[in-house]
Amino acid sequence: MAAAMNVLRWWWGLVLAFALVALVRVFLPLPFANEIIIFSIYTMGCNYLLGRVGFISFGQPAYLAVGAYAAAFYLFYFGNNPYVGILIGVLAGIVVSFAIGPLFVRLRGDYFALVNLALAVIIFYLMQKVLADITHGDNGLWFLTSLTSTPVLDLTKPDHFFIFAFLVAFALWAFYKYLDDSIFGACCLATKLNEDKVKFLGYSSFNIRLFAFVIANTTTALAGAMYAVYLGFVSPEITSPARAADPVVVTILGGVGTLYGPIVGSIVYTGMKDVLSKVLGNWELVIGFVLVFIMLAGEKGIWGTLEPLIKKTFLRVTGNAADQGGSSR
Amino acid sequence: MMDTQLLISGVIFGLSLGGIFFLMTIGLSLCFGLMRIISLDQLLYYSIGGYITYSVSLAVGNIWLGVLGGVVVGGLAALAVERIVFRRIYDRDLPFTMITSFGVLIGGVGVIKYFWGLVPRPVPVPIDAQVFIIGTEIPVYRLVIIGIAGLVYVGIWLFLNRTIIGKAIRAGTEDVEHVEGLGINVYRLFTITFVIAGGLSGLAGGLHAPLIMVDPNMGLEVLAFVFMVVIIGGLGSIKGTLVSSFLVGQVVSIGSLVYAPLAQMAPFAIMLLILLVRPTGLFGSQMLKR
Numbered sequence: 001m002a003a004a005m006n007v008l009r010w011w012w013g014l015v016l017a018f019a020l021v022a023l024v025r026v027f028l029p030l031p032f033a034n035e036i037i038i039f040s041i042y043t044m045g046c047n048y049l050l051g052r053v054g055f056i057s058f059g060q061p062a063y064l065a066v067g068a069y070a071a072a073f074y075l076f077y078f079g080n081n082p083y084v085g086i087l088i089g090v091l092a093g094i095v096v097s098f099a100i101g102p103l104f105v106r107l108r109g110d111y112f113a114l115v116n117l118a119l120a121v122i123i124f125y126l127m128q129k130v131l132a133d134i135t136h137g138d139n140g141l142w143f144l145t146s147l148t149s150t151p152v153l154d155l156t157k158p159d160h161f162f163i164f165a166f167l168v169a170f171a172l173w174a175f176y177k178y179l180d181d182s183i184f185g186a187c188c189l190a191t192k193l194n195e196d197k198v199k200f201l202g203y204s205s206f207n208i209r210l211f212a213f214v215i216a217n218t219t220t221a222l223a224g225a226m227y228a229v230y231l232g233f234v235s236p237e238i239t240s241p242a243r244a245a246d247p248v249v250v251t252i253l254g255g256v257g258t259l260y261g262p263i264v265g266s267i268v269y270t271g272m273k274d275v276l277s278k279v280l281g282n283w284e285l286v287i288g289f290v291l292v293f294i295m296l297a298g299e300k301g302i303w304g305t306l307e308p309l310i311k312k313t314f315l316r317v318t319g320n321a322a323d324q325g326g327s328s329r
Numbered sequence: 330m331m332d333t334q335l336l337i338s339g340v341i342f343g344l345s346l347g348g349i350f351f352l353m354t355i356g357l358s359l360c361f362g363l364m365r366i367i368s369l370d371q372l373l374y375y376s377i378g379g380y381i382t383y384s385v386s387l388a389v390g391n392i393w394l395g396v397l398g399g400v401v402v403g404g405l406a407a408l409a410v411e412r413i414v415f416r417r418i419y420d421r422d423l424p425f426t427m428i429t430s431f432g433v434l435i436g437g438v439g440v441i442k443y444f445w446g447l448v449p450r451p452v453p454v455p456i457d458a459q460v461f462i463i464g465t466e467i468p469v470y471r472l473v474i475i476g477i478a479g480l481v482y483v484g485i486w487l488f489l490n491r492t493i494i495g496k497a498i499r500a501g502t503e504d505v506e507h508v509e510g511l512g513i514n515v516y517r518l519f520t521i522t523f524v525i526a527g528g529l530s531g532l533a534g535g536l537h538a539p540l541i542m543v544d545p546n547m548g549l550e551v552l553a554f555v556f557m558v559v560i561i562g563g564l565g566s567i568k569g570t571l572v573s574s575f576l577v578g579q580v581v582s583i584g585s586l587v588y589a590p591l592a593q594m595a596p597f598a599i600m601l602l603i604l605l606v607r608p609t610g611l612f613g614s615q616m617l618k619r
Contacts, residue, residue, distance in 0.1 A: 058431075249431075290432075291435065
């Protein structure tokens with residue numbers, strides 16, 4: 001009975017959160033809802049790196065492009081099944097992050113950020129110019145019409161795609177929540193706070209960081225593959241340096257290291273982008289100032305500020321494990 | 330394999346590009362060395378320098394006056410940002426300052442879009458003359474840029490080694506707390522360094538404006554190259570910045586002669602190689618306090 005209660009307590013927060021997310025689908029137009037879900041998956045990796053491991057990555061678009069192009073190559077040249085395309089995108093993400101991870105995670109935090117951005121630029125030019133014969137350069141690869149319909153959940157239909165993306169996001173959230181509760185999650189947080197002590201306890205900080213790097217970037221690659229299938233085309237624009245900071249901005253906006261930060265950030269960011277670019281035609285101005293304001297006001301972000309308030313009012317629980325990463329530096 | 334005329338003009342082109350990179354990254358490097366912040370907003374002062382050059386040269390007709398205006402306005406903008414934003418966050422860790430300065434950069438790009446619009450604007454070249462070097466036609470303006478970059482390096486070197494403020498800045502790069510212990514107001518040093526950095530970034534923007542068109546995203550376009558220069562040279566080292574900016578300039582310029590797509594790729598490949606061998610860049614120090 002007690003075990004059942006614990007399981008229930010573990011799941012109910014997730015279920016409640018996703019019941020609220022499902023409302024997005026009811027109140028907002030479908031393309032907007034899809035964009036939000038994919039974007040929040042995209043941000044999750046960055047959120048984990050920044051909030052749990054202490055790595056700031058300005059190069060997430062690189063891994064997004066790895067997933068997107070892997071899926072696109074398969075769907076354009078070899079097959080038509082969108083599920084296989086997404087699977088190949090994920091595999092590409094794992095392979096690429098394992099290949100470059102050992103080189104990158106050795107670096108100090110500041111160099112890590114800069115090198116990741118450089119990787120995004122390399123992939124941008126690789127896709128735009130060097131591999132132009134395969135990637136069709138700036139025109140991109142178009143395969144929307146050649147995707148085959150699949151039984152049960154038909155990914156070629158936007159409303160079915162939403163259900164799929166929703167399920168994927170839910171699974172990922174459960175996975176990241178599990179990760180937070182596991183020893184591995186504790187080790188990640190510990191390397192962020194004090195690397196020497198982790199080494200002293202006998203853990204390899206290199207291995208911890210490497211696996212966190214692979215997990216986070218595979219998540220990002222998954223988001224890339226989903227973008228590819230959803231939009232039906234991929235162009236180098238996906239990894240353009242001008243968009244390199246999007247996931248970082250959304251992470252900060254939502255609240256660094258919080259579980260639901262990415263989705264809150266994605267809703268606000270996509271909404272602001274959509275509404276403000278119509279009204280002002282100049283949303284960078286607002287995003288920039290909001291970002292600076294959040295950083296100066298204590299870098300907690302929207303969800304990081306709301307979470308304790310919600311807990312206080314509805315749960316009367318204090319000192320939950322979920323808010324340990326948000327405020328610590 | 331390559332004819333000499335093309336090679337010489339390529340080298341000159343690379344040197345002038347390196348000069349621009351140097352002026353732009355020296356601010357970032359100084360700020361990192363003294364304050365331990367990564368100040369991405371230097372790219373904003375670069376854009377501001379370009380735009381002020383455009384506006385002033387349109388109004389007055391003298392481009393050099395515009396460049397001077399760019400330096401002044403870049404420095405003033407840096408002063409304002411330092412007072413309002415950076416003063417509060419000097420004691421925070423690096424990723425924090427990086428994100429905050431990126432917010433300033435994005436917001437500033439928004440301000441530029443508000444004032445000048447989205448359309449790229451051309452800036453006329455101040456010196457149309459050409460000189461012949463070993464039978465190759467070289468625009469004088471590019472030589473002038475190389476000269477200015479050299480002068481700035483000498484000036485910075487003299488400033489850091491011969492003046493008392495410069496010596497304090499150098500000492501602060503080694504250990505801020507000791508400098509503070511000597512009774513020097515380090516926050517004033519920070520402000521001075523930041524304003525110098527902003528002014529030099531503005532100078533880079535003003536000088537670069539006639540070679541490219543000024544557009545709101547010009548700062549973001551060079552972002553990757555600036556990063557690369559500071560990574561290769563090592564954060565916080567003036568000499569490293571000089572060497573790596575001219576190295577990157579040459580690689581971009583000569584690389585584009587050999588195989589055009591290589592121009593953008595080759596510097597990044599070199600950067601990854603250098604990081605493999607030396608994770609802190611060519612001249613970066615291994616030990617950094619704070």
